Amino acid sequence: MTTGTGKTVTRVDLCEAVYQKVGLSRTESSAFVELVLKEITDCLEKGETVKLSSFGSFMVRKKGQRIGRNPKTGTEVPISPRRVMVFKPSAILKQRINGHMATNGDGSKAE
Numbered sequence: 001m002t003t004g005t006g007k008t009v010t011r012v013d014l015c016e017a018v019y020q021k022v023g024l025s026r027t028e029s030s031a032f033v034e035l036v037l038k039e040i041t042d043c044l045e046k047g048e049t050v051k052l053s054s055f056g057s058f059m060v061r062k063k064g065q066r067i068g069r070n071p072k073t074g075t076e077v078p079i080s081p082r083r084v085m086v087f088k089p090s091a092i093l094k095q096r097i098n099g100h101m102a103t104n105g106d107g108s109k110a111e
Helices: 011-022 026-045 091-097
Strands: 050-052 056-063 066-069 076-079 082-089
Touching: 011 026, 026 050, 026 056, 082 091
Parallel strands: none
Antiparallel strands: 050 056, 056 082, 066 076
16 A cells, blocks of 8 residues: 555545455455544543554644734734644654664564
């Protein structure tokens, strides 16, 4: 499923990859992907951090109220407190997207 073309990968693409690589039926693959995404969503809604080894961490951060500016008029407007989603990629993922394979402490390639 590597493209390098800037293609956007959708749920359907993920389901198809699970179908082809794991051997589940298309229906089972779709249900599996939906279950994983729902579990991640449920954890984030509760404010929990989701850490996926060798991939990264999803977390929710609270932002307090602040004053912003309307870019057209320049007038100050209050921005309400809110929660924002943050993704922090792992060092291994950063290395992979930059073309460097991560290695284990003994110099062998990490999976």
